[in-house]
Amino acid sequence: MDGVVDMTTVPRLAAALETAAAQTAGPVIVSLIVAEYLDSHGVATLFQTATRLRVSRRALYLVAAPESPVGGILRAVDFASLCPVFGSVDAAVGAASESVT
Numbered sequence: 001m002d003g004v005v006d007m008t009t010v011p012r013l014a015a016a017l018e019t020a021a022a023q024t025a026g027p028v029i030v031s032l033i034v035a036e037y038l039d040s041h042g043v044a045t046l047f048q049t050a051t052r053l054r055v056s057r058r059a060l061y062l063v064a065a066p067e068s069p070v071g072g073i074l075r076a077v078d079f080a081s082l083c084p085v086f087g088s089v090d091a092a093v094g095a096a097s098e099s100v101t
Helices: 010-023 041-056 069-076 089-100
Strands: 002-007 029-030 035-037 058-063
Touching: 010 029, 010 041, 029 041, 029 089, 035 069, 041 058, 058 089
Parallel strands: 002 035, 029 058
Antiparallel strands: none
């Protein structure tokens, strides 16, 4: 996702998450590296997706630069207690590869 993740863009995020979850059996990786803002609607959508994936023994892996505003929001809501948050796409892909083997 890029730009702003808020109540106006959450439907697009939710649709993308649903499609990604349907197309893979492993973890779903969401990069928020270029996202400038994440509001409570975006956080709620990510929480719902992570919870739904956990029920089916899968995972949501988030990618956000730790020093970015989005990284700060994810820390503030303790998102890492629900699913892994990585600082780079490469790290998330590596972790996903390890979880499949």
